[in-house]
Amino acid sequence: MKRLYTLLIGLLCCFSLQAMDETSVAGLFPIANQGRQVWNFNPEWRFHLGDAPGAEAVAYNDRNWEVVSTPHCVKLEPSEASGCRNYQGVAWYRKHFVAPANNLEVYFEAIMGKQWVYVNGKLAQEHFGGYLPIMIDLNRFGIKKGDKCVIAVKADNSNDKTYPPGKPQYQLDFAYHGGIYRDVWLIAKNQVYITNAIKRNQQAGGGIFVHYEHISEQSAGVLVNTELFNAGKATKTVILENTILDAAGKVIKKMTNKVVLQPNSAQTAYQQTTVKRPQLWSPERPYLYRLVTRVKEGKQVLDGGMTKIGIRSFEFKGKEGFWLNGKRYRQFVGANRHQDFAYVGNAVPNSQQWRDVLRLKNAGFNLIRTAHYPQDPSFMDACDELGIFIIVATPGWQFFGKDPKFEPRVLQNTRDIIRRDRNHPCVLMWEPILNETPFKEDFSLKSLQITKEEYPYPYRPVAAADVHSKGVRDNYDVVYGWPGDDEKADAPRQNILTREFGENVDDWYAHNALNRASRSWGEQAMLTQAFSLANSTSEMHRTTGLFLGGCLWHPFDHQRGYHPDPYFGGIYDAFRQTKYAYYMFAAQRNAREAGNEPMVYIANEMTQFSDSNVVVFSNCDSVRLTTFDGAHVTTLPVTHPVDKAYNAPVVFKHAWDFWEARELSYKQKSPHKVNMIAEGIIDGKVVCSTKKMPSRRSNHLRLYVDTMGKNLVADGSDFVVVVAEVIDDSGHVRRPAKEYVRFTVTGEGEIIDDGTINANPRLVEWGSAPMLLRSTRKAGKIHIHAEVQFPGTNAPTPADLDIESVPYTGTFCMIPQQAPIKKVQTAATMQYTGEQFTEEQKAQMLKEVQDQQADFGITK
Structure with missing residues (x-):
C-alpha cells in the first residue's frame, strides 16, 4: 500500500499543464504530437553544501538537506564577491522521482566543474567540464515506468588542471560559480528516435x-x-x-x-x-x-x-570587408559576455538570458563574443530571435595544461560546441583555441581542422584566433588584432577583428581604469567611463576594409578570481541597471534604420556637484538644449569625427550653473523653472525629446519590475529584478540618497537572500536599491513592499507594488519534498574555502597574467 501511495504521488506530480513553454530542449523546440515526451526536471532537488560520503546510495538520509530548484548556485554571493570569495569545493544534489515512462534520459544542460552522476546508487557517468551537456540514459539501469528512482550528483568546482579552462580561479579573470546552474530535463523517447549529435560523437553527424x-x-x-x-x-x-x-x-x-x-x-x-x-x-x-x-x-x-x-549567406572578403546576404555589411560594434548575475552566480534562468540579449541589442551591439566558454542554449536561441551575431569560444583563458588529458579534452570541447550550436543562424565564428594562451602550432592547426571537419559545408562559420598565436596568421580565417594593424607593413591578409576593446588599466596589480565605474561612484565617474568608451568605440568604426570592428570588454559588471574588485567596466551593473555608457552606445543605433528609434539622453543630474558642461547622447542630426525654462537655448550638431556611423557625445559648454538654479529656486521661489529639455532633430524636425530636473528632498520610495516584456513565470526558478528608487515629491530620482531599503514579499514569490549577502535590506546606490524576486510554482499575485530600514517623521515613505506571475505551461517531474526548517544565516558563518598565498606569491601570479596579456598585445 505504501509503495502504491508513493507511485501515485509521483505520477500525479509529473503533471502536464498545456503545451511546454517555447524553450528548446536538447536543441529542439516542442511541437504538438511530438513523439518524445519532455518533463521539466528542475524542481525538488535535495542539496548539501560540502562533501557527504555515501550520498549516492538510495537509502541515504537526506531529509535535513535543503530543497532547491535548478538552475541553482551552490552558495549565494554578495554582489561584490570578486577575489575568490565564492565557494569552491564539493556539493551534492539528490532528486527523488517516479519514472513517468520507459526509455528515459536525464539531460543536464551544464554543471560546473567535474561531476559524478549516480542512478539508484550506481555511477552512471563521470564528466569533466562546466559548460556543455551531460546525458544519462536510464535504460542502462533497467529503469521502467513506475519505478521509484534517485539521481545523485556530486559536483566539484574546485581548481583542476586536467580539463579546460584549467587555470586556478585565483589567477582567473572570471569565476567558477558552482552548481547545477542550467536547466535539467527528463526526456522519454520511443525505440526509434532522432539522435543527439554530442552523444553520437560522429564527425559532422548525429542529430x-x-x-x-x-x-x-x-x-x-x-x-x-x-x-x-x-x-x-x-x-x-x-x-x-x-x-x-x-x-x-x-x-x-x-x-x-x-x-x-x-x-x-x-x-x-x-x-x-x-x-x-x-x-x-x-x-x-x-x-x-x-x-x-x-x-x-x-x-x-x-x-x-x-x-x-535562419537563411543567410556571409563572406569575409579581405579588403572588401564582410559581406552579408550579398551586400557589404557595416562595422561590428559588439560585446563580450560572461554569464554571471548578482547573488546567483551563473544560475540564470532562461528569461534573464533572453533579457541579456535584448539589453545588448538595445545598446546597439550586433556581435557577441561568448567569453570565455559556450553560453546557455536559451541565450543562443535569443540571439537567433533578436538578431545578434555570435563568436562561440572554446573554454580557456591563459592556460595550457601539461596533463596529457588536457589537450584531448579541449579538442573534444570544440567538437561538442560545434555539434550543439551548428544550426544557429547567429553563429558567425568559432574560437577553437585557448584565449591569450601560448601553444604549439600543432594544437592550433588541429583546432582549425576540427572546425572544418564538423562543419564541412558552404557558409561555414569561420575560425578566429589571436594573430600572435602560432599557426594563426598563416591559416585562420579571421584574426584578432587592433585598429591600424591593417595599415602596417606586415598587415595580415585576413580580416581583422578586435577581440576586446575599451580597457585602459594603469597596471595589472591596481587595475585602475578610465573605463571602469561602479554606479555607486556617481555622475563624474560614469561620465569619465562613457567618454573613455566613446573614444574606444570610435576606433571600431574605421572602414579600411580589412579591419571589421570589435567587441567591448565587458557590458555587465561581473566577479573575477584574481582581483578583489569586481569588474566595474560594464555599461550595466551586475543587476542590469544602466550606466551613462549604455546611452552612449544606444546613441550609435542608426535612427533612420527600421527598428531603431530616435533617442536623446541628458547625462547630467543637475546636482550641486554636476559639471557645468552638459553631455547629451543622441542618434539624431542635431540636439537643441533648452535650460531654465527657456532662458538659454542652444543647438549643436551630432558630429562624426571618424565615420558617419559614429555619433559623438554632444557637449554643451557651461549649460549648467548651480548658482543660476539657486537664484530661481531660492530667491525667486520658482524651482519649476530649473530644468533642461533636450530635443533630437532629424531633417529639421524634432523627433524625440527628454526633460530633466534636479531632485529635491527624498520624499518616498517607488518600485518597478524590470521585466522587459517577459512576465515572471511560475516555475520555481524564474526571477526578475525589482528596483526601489528614492524619489522626490515630483517623481525625480534622488541620486545622492543614502538609505537602506528593506523589502517584504507576500504571495507567490520570494526574495533571493540567505541573510549573508547584504541583499535585504539593500543599500541605495545612485538612487536605487535592487532586489531579486523568484517565483513559486503557483501562478498568482505577488505583493512587494519596500520601506527604508530606519523610518521616521521625515524619512521617505514606503512603496507597494502588486504583480502577477503567469502559469508555467510545461510539465514537471518530481516528488514534493518537505523542506527542513531553515537556519538563520549570518555573515559570520561565511567561510573562505580557497587557497592562501603570501603577498609575494600573489604579486608573482599577477605578473604572469600581465606578461601574458602583453604577449598578445592587450596592454598595447
Missing part, C-alpha cells in the same frame, strides 16, 4: 544538421541531415518528414523520405529543397523559419521537434 547552398535573394538551397536510431530488436521502416514553415506558420516546403532502420543501428537521411525568394536572416531583420521534424510509423509519430533556422 539534425541544417545547412545551405546557393543563397541569394531569389532562392536558397536548404539541406537537412537527420540521423535516426533504432534501439529495438526488429527492423523498422519509418517515414521522415521535414517541413519548412514561415514565421506565420504557412508551409513553404515539405520533404519526405522512407528510412529502413536495422536493429540497434543508426542511419542518416539526406534531404534538400529550394526556398524561392527567401526572407534572409540578419541582425537588422532576424527572420526565422521553422523546420518541423517528425518520424512516423504509419499514423504514429515516434519522434520529432522543431528547429528554428
Whole structure:
C-alpha cells in the first residue's frame, strides 16, 4: 500500500499543464504530437553544501538537506564577491522521482566543474567540464515506468588542471560559480528516435544538421541531415518528414523520405529543397523559419521537434570587408559576455538570458563574443530571435595544461560546441583555441581542422584566433588584432577583428581604469567611463576594409578570481541597471534604420556637484538644449569625427550653473523653472525629446519590475529584478540618497537572500536599491513592499507594488519534498574555502597574467 501511495504521488506530480513553454530542449523546440515526451526536471532537488560520503546510495538520509530548484548556485554571493570569495569545493544534489515512462534520459544542460552522476546508487557517468551537456540514459539501469528512482550528483568546482579552462580561479579573470546552474530535463523517447549529435560523437553527424547552398535573394538551397536510431530488436521502416514553415506558420516546403532502420543501428537521411525568394536572416531583420521534424510509423509519430533556422549567406572578403546576404555589411560594434548575475552566480534562468540579449541589442551591439566558454542554449536561441551575431569560444583563458588529458579534452570541447550550436543562424565564428594562451602550432592547426571537419559545408562559420598565436596568421580565417594593424607593413591578409576593446588599466596589480565605474561612484565617474568608451568605440568604426570592428570588454559588471574588485567596466551593473555608457552606445543605433528609434539622453543630474558642461547622447542630426525654462537655448550638431556611423557625445559648454538654479529656486521661489529639455532633430524636425530636473528632498520610495516584456513565470526558478528608487515629491530620482531599503514579499514569490549577502535590506546606490524576486510554482499575485530600514517623521515613505506571475505551461517531474526548517544565516558563518598565498606569491601570479596579456598585445 505504501509503495502504491508513493507511485501515485509521483505520477500525479509529473503533471502536464498545456503545451511546454517555447524553450528548446536538447536543441529542439516542442511541437504538438511530438513523439518524445519532455518533463521539466528542475524542481525538488535535495542539496548539501560540502562533501557527504555515501550520498549516492538510495537509502541515504537526506531529509535535513535543503530543497532547491535548478538552475541553482551552490552558495549565494554578495554582489561584490570578486577575489575568490565564492565557494569552491564539493556539493551534492539528490532528486527523488517516479519514472513517468520507459526509455528515459536525464539531460543536464551544464554543471560546473567535474561531476559524478549516480542512478539508484550506481555511477552512471563521470564528466569533466562546466559548460556543455551531460546525458544519462536510464535504460542502462533497467529503469521502467513506475519505478521509484534517485539521481545523485556530486559536483566539484574546485581548481583542476586536467580539463579546460584549467587555470586556478585565483589567477582567473572570471569565476567558477558552482552548481547545477542550467536547466535539467527528463526526456522519454520511443525505440526509434532522432539522435543527439554530442552523444553520437560522429564527425559532422548525429542529430539534425541544417545547412545551405546557393543563397541569394531569389532562392536558397536548404539541406537537412537527420540521423535516426533504432534501439529495438526488429527492423523498422519509418517515414521522415521535414517541413519548412514561415514565421506565420504557412508551409513553404515539405520533404519526405522512407528510412529502413536495422536493429540497434543508426542511419542518416539526406534531404534538400529550394526556398524561392527567401526572407534572409540578419541582425537588422532576424527572420526565422521553422523546420518541423517528425518520424512516423504509419499514423504514429515516434519522434520529432522543431528547429528554428535562419537563411543567410556571409563572406569575409579581405579588403572588401564582410559581406552579408550579398551586400557589404557595416562595422561590428559588439560585446563580450560572461554569464554571471548578482547573488546567483551563473544560475540564470532562461528569461534573464533572453533579457541579456535584448539589453545588448538595445545598446546597439550586433556581435557577441561568448567569453570565455559556450553560453546557455536559451541565450543562443535569443540571439537567433533578436538578431545578434555570435563568436562561440572554446573554454580557456591563459592556460595550457601539461596533463596529457588536457589537450584531448579541449579538442573534444570544440567538437561538442560545434555539434550543439551548428544550426544557429547567429553563429558567425568559432574560437577553437585557448584565449591569450601560448601553444604549439600543432594544437592550433588541429583546432582549425576540427572546425572544418564538423562543419564541412558552404557558409561555414569561420575560425578566429589571436594573430600572435602560432599557426594563426598563416591559416585562420579571421584574426584578432587592433585598429591600424591593417595599415602596417606586415598587415595580415585576413580580416581583422578586435577581440576586446575599451580597457585602459594603469597596471595589472591596481587595475585602475578610465573605463571602469561602479554606479555607486556617481555622475563624474560614469561620465569619465562613457567618454573613455566613446573614444574606444570610435576606433571600431574605421572602414579600411580589412579591419571589421570589435567587441567591448565587458557590458555587465561581473566577479573575477584574481582581483578583489569586481569588474566595474560594464555599461550595466551586475543587476542590469544602466550606466551613462549604455546611452552612449544606444546613441550609435542608426535612427533612420527600421527598428531603431530616435533617442536623446541628458547625462547630467543637475546636482550641486554636476559639471557645468552638459553631455547629451543622441542618434539624431542635431540636439537643441533648452535650460531654465527657456532662458538659454542652444543647438549643436551630432558630429562624426571618424565615420558617419559614429555619433559623438554632444557637449554643451557651461549649460549648467548651480548658482543660476539657486537664484530661481531660492530667491525667486520658482524651482519649476530649473530644468533642461533636450530635443533630437532629424531633417529639421524634432523627433524625440527628454526633460530633466534636479531632485529635491527624498520624499518616498517607488518600485518597478524590470521585466522587459517577459512576465515572471511560475516555475520555481524564474526571477526578475525589482528596483526601489528614492524619489522626490515630483517623481525625480534622488541620486545622492543614502538609505537602506528593506523589502517584504507576500504571495507567490520570494526574495533571493540567505541573510549573508547584504541583499535585504539593500543599500541605495545612485538612487536605487535592487532586489531579486523568484517565483513559486503557483501562478498568482505577488505583493512587494519596500520601506527604508530606519523610518521616521521625515524619512521617505514606503512603496507597494502588486504583480502577477503567469502559469508555467510545461510539465514537471518530481516528488514534493518537505523542506527542513531553515537556519538563520549570518555573515559570520561565511567561510573562505580557497587557497592562501603570501603577498609575494600573489604579486608573482599577477605578473604572469600581465606578461601574458602583453604577449598578445592587450596592454598595447
